[in-house]
Amino acid sequence: MTIHDHILTENDFVKQDTLKYPFEERGLQFGDGIYEVIRVYNGNYYLIDEHIDRLYRSAAAVKIDVPYKKEDMYERLDDLLQKNGIDGDAKVYLQITRGSAPRDHAFPDQTQANLYAYVKDLPRPDTFLRDGVSAITHEDVRWDWCYIKSLNLLPNVLAKQTAKEHGCYEAILHKNGEVTECSSSNVYFVRQGKVYTHPAKKNILHGCVRMRVEAFCKRENIDFIEEAFQVEDLAYADELFLSSSTSEIMPILRVDGQTIGDGRPGALTRKLQKCYEADAHINEEDSIFTSQTAAE
Template identity: 60%
Template sequence: MSVFPIVFAQGSFMHKDKLKYPFEERGLQFGDGVYEVIRIYRGKYYLLEEHIDRLYRSLSEIKINFPHDRDDFIHILESLLTKNEMKMDGKVYLQVTRGSAPRNHIFPQNTEPNVYAYIEPAARNMKEMENGVCAITHPDIRWSFCHIKSLNLLPNLLAKQEANENGCYEAILHKDGTVTECSSANVYFVKNGNIYTHPKTNGILHGCVRIAVERFAENLEIPFIEDAYHVGDIKDADEVFLSSSTSEITPIVKVDDHQINDGLPGPITRKLQHAYALDAGIEPIIPETLTEA
């Protein structure tokens, strides 16, 4: 199954085969919209409130007047699970665009936003989370408002594709050597027992799992330091890991041709993975006893 049959589109629930995508859709023509990807575990959303908060911030930033209040839209998303009898692991993709109107750079007047939401099955990347992944470094050529989760992802796609062509899972982005984030995840390094990551500026996406990572670190009494750092700091790290809704917390054990420490996931990453599993009510990556090192 690629997509669950019932989708939410243009104000109602319908079978996906009946969806008629508007021709003059501003999301299609301009990338004039925002989106979210929300993780589902065993038929329940994880970090739903955080995703909804970010959705409404993104909508406000690009001046889209959303037709649903927060509680109403949460109810729609919960109904989407119910109507699809969703009981497994998956993800919901939701997208809001400015609407359909004759092509013009100026915002159309009195045009209703187009709202789409659909569910896909999504198994957890257990092998990658257990063993770790490799990454390349790549220049960050994106625009200056990456905190908005907009549809304009071509620079991200190019970086992710280059990583894939080099046999790697992700691309670690940097501006003149200063690490920002990955092409589709936040990135962190561990040194001397401290977690370091880029500050929450307009230059990165404020990840929902990142919020959880900071909370886990506080509970575990691990210093969580938001500061700009260099590509060289990553390669000299004790541990490196990334976080996102689909990748959870995944160790990075090799960057470019450089092995991170001993090439194995580190103890702090393992502790965070275990905290994530407890928080989400899912199976841990490894037994709890192995996180106590």
């Protein structure tokens, strides 16, 4: 089969060799790729080891050969910050696809993986971190291997959009009533001073910040229990919070319009937020703990 020269784009017909992005790219046509979002504070990566390790685990799971060894990946990511003069808060989006080849479901025989990365300024979500957010519950219709951070995110996108249409920050996902995680974050249930979250099985993403939450809890003598809970349990939570690289540790104050606890960020969530700020070496002047939060 011959594919001819002229390609239809959103504006006009162009010759395929003038496209800046290969049109037969497996990430574009199949979602055949993986990605990471890495947080940067004051020009420095946060949890980069955890993100790079997960990137290579995801690549191995979907049989993609990463085009760089780990030490080379670190160097190139450092160069990305340096070339862009990043000295503040930002995020790096990194994506690796199986490569560019004629469209066929089976893997191409000889194709090198494509790597794309960019850095974008990203201030901390101070207001949400201080005041908390609302969420909805939503059926989890994703595939069973969510531990792979793949490009196949349409169910997550639809859940997040539904939350947005309800004026909420996140969608708490559940399968047959059992809470798994959120559309783009992990979620935690607090009851009687104990933190509960879904076990790190294949059906959830093993969040990098999630690992730090577990470490913070152990250090602060807070029980961290990997045990699934039910949607109906949310009504009895003393506190709820979520975590991700861009949301940090975020209090959830309402779910499906119902108030959680006393409707304010809880003391345990605040303690973990302080642990996060210390761990990420966030400057005192950038802390969310103003006199307002200190007075709570």
